[in-house]
Amino acid sequence: MIASTNLDASEMDAIAARHPHLLKSSAAKWRRTALISAGVVIYMIFSWWFFSIGHVLANANWGIAGTYLADWVSYEVRPEIAIEPDGAMHVSFGRNSPLGDNPDPEWVSLEKEMVTRTVAAPAAAAQKPKSASSFSFMAPNAARGSAEATPQETVAATRTEEVVTHAVVTIGRSTRIEAAEKRVTITHGGDTLTLKVDGSDNVTPEGVLPSWAIQKRPGEKVTLSFGATGWAEVEGDEISIRNRFFGWVNFFFDTNSPFFGKSYGEVLSLISSGERIDPARSNLSLAWDNILYNAEWQHLDVWTKLLQTVVMAFVGTLFASFIAFPLCFLAARNITPSRITNQVVKRFFDFLRSVDMFIWALFFTRAFGPGPLAGMSAIFFTDTGTLGKLYSEALENIDDKQREGVKSVGAAPVAVQRFGVLPQVLPVFASQALYFWESNTRSATIIGAVGAGGIGLKLWEAMRTNSDWENVAYMVLLILIVVFVFDSISNICRSRLMGRKAH
Amino acid sequence: MVTSVQTRHLSANGALIERHWQELNNRRRLYTWLGLAILALTLFGSLWFANHSNAGKFFDRLPHFFDFVGHLMPRDPIEIGRALFDLPSPYDDGSFKYNYPEGRLYLTESLYIPEYVHKMLETVNIAIFSTVIGVFFGFILCFLAARNLMPNPWVRGIVRRLMEILRAFPEVVIAGFFLAILSLGPIPAIAAVSIHTIGALGKLFFEVVENADMKPEEGLRAVGANWIERVWFGMVPQVLPNFTSYFLLRLEINVRASTIIGAVGGGGIGELLRLSIGQGHEAKTLAIVLLLFATILAVDQFSAWLRRRLVGDQAFQLAQ
Numbered sequence A: 001m002i003a004s005t006n007l008d009a010s011e012m013d014a015i016a017a018r019h020p021h022l023l024k025s026s027a028a029k030w031r032r033t034a035l036i037s038a039g040v041v042i043y044m045i046f047s048w049w050f051f052s053i054g055h056v057l058a059n060a061n062w063g064i065a066g067t068y069l070a071d072w073v074s075y076e077v078r079p080e081i082a083i084e085p086d087g088a089m090h091v092s093f094g095r096n097s098p099l100g101d102n103p104d105p106e107w108v109s110l111e112k113e114m115v116t117r118t119v120a121a122p123a124a125a126a127q128k129p130k131s132a133s134s135f136s137f138m139a140p141n142a143a144r145g146s147a148e149a150t151p152q153e154t155v156a157a158t159r160t161e162e163v164v165t166h167a168v169v170t171i172g173r174s175t176r177i178e179a180a181e182k183r184v185t186i187t188h189g190g191d192t193l194t195l196k197v198d199g200s201d202n203v204t205p206e207g208v209l210p211s212w213a214i215q216k217r218p219g220e221k222v223t224l225s226f227g228a229t230g231w232a233e234v235e236g237d238e239i240s241i242r243n244r245f246f247g248w249v250n251f252f253f254d255t256n257s258p259f260f261g262k263s264y265g266e267v268l269s270l271i272s273s274g275e276r277i278d279p280a281r282s283n284l285s286l287a288w289d290n291i292l293y294n295a296e297w298q299h300l301d302v303w304t305k306l307l308q309t310v311v312m313a314f315v316g317t318l319f320a321s322f323i324a325f326p327l328c329f330l331a332a333r334n335i336t337p338s339r340i341t342n343q344v345v346k347r348f349f350d351f352l353r354s355v356d357m358f359i360w361a362l363f364f365t366r367a368f369g370p371g372p373l374a375g376m377s378a379i380f381f382t383d384t385g386t387l388g389k390l391y392s393e394a395l396e397n398i399d400d401k402q403r404e405g406v407k408s409v410g411a412a413p414v415a416v417q418r419f420g421v422l423p424q425v426l427p428v429f430a431s432q433a434l435y436f437w438e439s440n441t442r443s444a445t446i447i448g449a450v451g452a453g454g455i456g457l458k459l460w461e462a463m464r465t466n467s468d469w470e471n472v473a474y475m476v477l478l479i480l481i482v483v484f485v486f487d488s489i490s491n492i493c494r495s496r497l498m499g500r501k502a503h
Numbered sequence B: 001m002v003t004s005v006q007t008r009h010l011s012a013n014g015a016l017i018e019r020h021w022q023e024l025n026n027r028r029r030l031y032t033w034l035g036l037a038i039l040a041l042t043l044f045g046s047l048w049f050a051n052h053s054n055a056g057k058f059f060d061r062l063p064h065f066f067d068f069v070g071h072l073m074p075r076d077p078i079e080i081g082r083a084l085f086d087l088p089s090p091y092d093d094g095s096f097k098y099n100y101p102e103g104r105l106y107l108t109e110s111l112y113i114p115e116y117v118h119k120m121l122e123t124v125n126i127a128i129f130s131t132v133i134g135v136f137f138g139f140i141l142c143f144l145a146a147r148n149l150m151p152n153p154w155v156r157g158i159v160r161r162l163m164e165i166l167r168a169f170p171e172v173v174i175a176g177f178f179l180a181i182l183s184l185g186p187i188p189a190i191a192a193v194s195i196h197t198i199g200a201l202g203k204l205f206f207e208v209v210e211n212a213d214m215k216p217e218e219g220l221r222a223v224g225a226n227w228i229e230r231v232w233f234g235m236v237p238q239v240l241p242n243f244t245s246y247f248l249l250r251l252e253i254n255v256r257a258s259t260i261i262g263a264v265g266g267g268g269i270g271e272l273l274r275l276s277i278g279q280g281h282e283a284k285t286l287a288i289v290l291l292l293f294a295t296i297l298a299v300d301q302f303s304a305w306l307r308r309r310l311v312g313d314q315a316f317q318l319a320q
Helices: A010-016 A027-050 A052-057 A064-071 A123-136 A139-148 A262-271 A284-292 A299-331 A337-354 A357-368 A372-396 A400-408 A413-452 A456-466 A468-501 B004-009 B012-053 B058-071 B078-087 B115-145 B153-168 B170-183 B186-210 B213-224 B229-264 B268-279 B280-318
Strands: A074-075 A080-083 A089-092 A108-121 A155-171 A176-179 A183-188 A191-197 A203-206 A213-215 A222-225 A230-234 A238-246
Touching: A010 A372, A027 A052, A052 A064, A052 B186, A064 A074, A064 A468, A064 B170, A064 B213, A080 A155, A089 A155, A108 B170, A155 A238, A176 A238, A183 A230, A203 A213, A262 A284, A284 A299, A299 A337, A299 A372, A299 A413, A299 A468, A299 B012, A337 A372, A337 B280, A357 A372, A357 A413, A357 B058, A357 B229, A357 B268, A357 B280, A372 A413, A372 B012, A400 A413, A413 A456, A413 A468, A413 B170, A413 B229, A456 A468, A456 B058, A456 B170, A468 B170, B004 B058, B078 B280, B115 B153, B115 B186, B115 B229, B115 B268, B115 B280, B153 B186, B170 B186, B186 B229, B229 B268, B229 B280, B268 B280
Parallel strands: none
Antiparallel strands: A074 A238, A080 A089, A080 A238, A108 A155, A155 A176, A176 A183, A183 A191, A191 A203, A213 A222, A222 A230, A230 A238
16 A cells, blocks of 8 residues: 555656646736736836936945945044145144044154244235235225235245154054155055155155055045055145044043043042042042033933933823723724714724824924924824724724623623723733834834934934934944833733733 | 621631732732822823923913914915916915926926826835835845744844844934935935835744744655745745735835935925925925825725735734
8 A cells, every 4th residue: 555655757747747737827827927027027127217226326426335334333533744845744633633632642653853944934924815805895995905915925934843754653553654754655565655745736656556555647646545444645745644443432531521531440540539620529420421411422412312202102102092092992893883983083093194193293393393292292193093093903803702791790881891891902902002112212213303303303413414423323223222122121011911922 | 698798707718818819909909000100100201301302392382383283274275286286376476385387297298297296106106116125135034034944043043133123223324324325316215214124024024934834834845845945835825915915014104104204305205395394385285295195095095905805804903
């Protein structure tokens, strides 16, 4: 018997040939599948054209995308070395340097000398047209006079000042930029490049440019890219260096804080046993205050806005379930026998749901002014509709036996609902409300961006400047943490309410 | 009968049970009240905080609440229709408020698509396109995240975490990031909506797969089918109706999402609505709201109908 069930290949083929309809899909099914696939493909091609995706992607500035992404987790320090025609140099770090006003990082080593030199000083000439131009607003004649004076007379002045004669900047482990006597020597990845600069507008490379250096035309600036560690630009009179470091700079204390630049140990010992920096208050409160009002990271503001978002979702969902709860009894066919009431309440729910959360958000932003009240009301209105619909569906699906049991012992209508219906649906109601609470925490972020309060707007503003991506990363991280925490809380509550099969 | 039960003297055991029951009851009542008190406290704290940090205070603004609704009334109800269909207005004074015919999209010499309908179509198309992308990747990922098809916990864990991050990542940030790289247009919105959709649909999909019947898969395993064959012939035919249902649900949600994303810079109807509300163009605002309302209602009804046909009663569960 057993042997007879083992078919050899020819027998199998014979059986297959005898029953082709079992093994081959029907022509109609094939046609339908082919039609759907072709439809999807045609739709994708149409959309590609409709949104001109190819064109937009080709014209996108992908180079800057890498920089923006790198900004999420790193920062740049930008030393600039100005080179005078006589070879004297000055090093500056820009105005908003993350290293504070007087940075002296160890990766920049300078040799300084006092020299007396003759410099072209346009300072005296520059002041005259400036004062004239401020008068020109009132007296048009004065403007003409100043125009004649504008060609700047270069007055040679002799000054004694401290200048840099030799600068070495180390970027990363293997890159070194050395500038001295109008020669810039760059070592990167084993190659060495020497550039001659003339102190005004000409750069001449000596030898062949390695692959990491680009000069578009002879004499023009040379751009050097060192990969993830930064890049530099050598012009005739200036070397601009971008040295990139991993991490979030000044996360706790900004450059104006007395705690700036101190190690954790130093800060701790200052707080615990150091002398008071500000005599009026303890170091601990000063440090805390400095952290909260950190100009760059704005911790307090970010946390407040995040709390607003959480509050918006919480209050909105709670109120929505409070209002949806009594209304859903009116909407359920099996609870309220009146068809008209059912339909009116259900259409009301549909209306609240279909006028989108976004439209409600815009309306309430106009009504209450920007802030969490607007977002809260928007969530409240939309979710009254959504929860009402879900609740009434849950009510329509209940088991009628319990209700009839309570009714049969002569209970009043309210008691029938309380003991016959509520125990069945309350866990479902609570579970749905929890689910929407968690989901609204996410929605609240986005309606915040249209002005309805919360962290959304702050995120949007941080992105608009295109230079605060690290703050965006910080806020995203906080949002992710909050969403995950709420997700877990709501999951735990729901699985306790519903038993194992919570969905 | 009742009185005799009440007055009956209880034995030691009976009294103990009664005491236990009372204690349990009291404790339960205490917890309920405690929970309600905490909830009320949180609620009032939240309300105070929200009111405190809002630009306009609730009770100051409430009397003026309907002023705003009054401002929204156009001087002539037909204006709404004119704004909607780009017909010239008799009140036209050259300002942006009444420039309805501008923005017509001419198909032929005389046949045109009104601006708002065009933008609405664009928004709906963003939603469809990104839902299709989301379904494509969610479909691929869900089989890797399902416990019954992917025994390796590392792959499963990584795919699930990935989907969680895609789901929870704020859409505003994705849109803003692509807006910074690409020029203004619908692509940032597509990117934001589809990335979120991958995560959301992936989760729903793999839950469907985990609840599927494993017998077809076992049969295929017995005849030596490889993983892809098992998934394709054993799993996909079972889950496809549910997947389609979730696709349609997601489409409803994405029409709304792409409207919002449009308002923060992704083009489409959302941006127009934000602008017209901000500038107080009441006829235009109402026209857009009407159009949006009708579209969302139509999409919802259509998708509900199709879902009911595809999967029957399961179609009624709403998920986000």
